[in-house]
Amino acid sequence: MITIRGLYKSFDGQPVLKGIDLDIRDNETIVILGPSGQGKTVFIKALVRLLEPDAGTIEYDGVNVVGLTKKAFRDVQKDIAFVFQNSALFDFLTVNDNLSLFLQMHEKITPAEIAEKVSQALAFVGMDNSVLDKFPEELSGGMKKRVAIARAMIKRPKYMFYDEPTTGLDRGSAEKVSELIRMLRGEIAVTSIIVTHDIKLMQDVSDRVALLKDGRIVFVGGKDEISAEMLEFLYETGENNGL
Numbered sequence: 001m002i003t004i005r006g007l008y009k010s011f012d013g014q015p016v017l018k019g020i021d022l023d024i025r026d027n028e029t030i031v032i033l034g035p036s037g038q039g040k041t042v043f044i045k046a047l048v049r050l051l052e053p054d055a056g057t058i059e060y061d062g063v064n065v066v067g068l069t070k071k072a073f074r075d076v077q078k079d080i081a082f083v084f085q086n087s088a089l090f091d092f093l094t095v096n097d098n099l100s101l102f103l104q105m106h107e108k109i110t111p112a113e114i115a116e117k118v119s120q121a122l123a124f125v126g127m128d129n130s131v132l133d134k135f136p137e138e139l140s141g142g143m144k145k146r147v148a149i150a151r152a153m154i155k156r157p158k159y160m161f162y163d164e165p166t167t168g169l170d171r172g173s174a175e176k177v178s179e180l181i182r183m184l185r186g187e188i189a190v191t192s193i194i195v196t197h198d199i200k201l202m203q204d205v206s207d208r209v210a211l212l213k214d215g216r217i218v219f220v221g222g223k224d225e226i227s228a229e230m231l232e233f234l235y236e237t238g239e240n241n242g243l
């Protein structure tokens with residue numbers, strides 16, 4: 001469980017997060033929905049400590065990670081995987097190396113076991129070993145995203161964070177990503193935290209939804225509780241409304 005209280009962050013005197021309170025429950029898929037420029041990426045980066053908030057606490061199972069040393073954070077970090085908006089695969093590594101890097105670094109397992117885990121992860125995302133020797137630039141956007149999800153799940157994280165997992169993908173690829181997010185919840189009981197402006201993604205995958213507007217969470221609840229009026233209110237200032 002992740003408990004967020006009073007999270008503030010500003011840049012050059014401009015507040016972006018203005019006191020965010022949110023509870024993320026184990027094994028749920030929570031979507032934080034908001035238009036462009038509302039601080040979604042800043043928020044999710046603060047949760048995984050890619051940036052430090054100005055104030056507030058972020059507790060993973062009761063351990064506040066704000067201000068923790070890198071070394072002390074490692075214990076929590078091993079449970080966390082992050083799927084970046086741009087997939088963030090290593091361009092100079094093959095798919096095989098992108099997928100096996102974490103296992104080579106962190107686990108004492110044989111090359112045969114690594115190959116087996118890599119194959120399984122690829123199969124999970126609907127790909128096969130024929131892509132192992134390809135470089136990311138040889139893959140479509142949708143395939144890159146699937147490799148990024150495979151790479152994230154290979155460490156069997158407790159928490160998976162996604163920043164705009166469907167942005168830039170065609171409908172078919174976006175639906176495949178939605179399906180994977182749903183499968184991960186069932187198969188490895190992962191807790192998924194997704195920030196997006198994609199209303200369809202929210203409808204397809206979320207157990208609960210938090211609406212982010214002007215640096216604050218203005219609503220938390222089930223997707224069925226979200227009315228057209230609420231979405232209109234949410235997106236009224238956004239230039240990229242996704243509707």
Ligand SMILES: Nc1ncnc2c1ncn2[C@@H]1O[C@H](COP(=O)(O)OP(=O)(O)OP(=O)(O)O)[C@@H](O)[C@H]1O
Binds near residue numbers: 016035036040041043
């Ligand atoms: N490192 C930074 N330095 C200064 N300003 C920043 C920095 N990171 C983000 N911001 C500002 O914070 C605000 C929120 O940015 P953020 O990227 O979190 O928005 P977002 O909701 O993720 O938008 P999008 O949907 O377009 O990805 C923007 O005004 C942005 O310019």
Ligand SMILES: [Mg+2]
Binds near residue numbers: 040041042163164
């Ligand atoms: Mg963003």
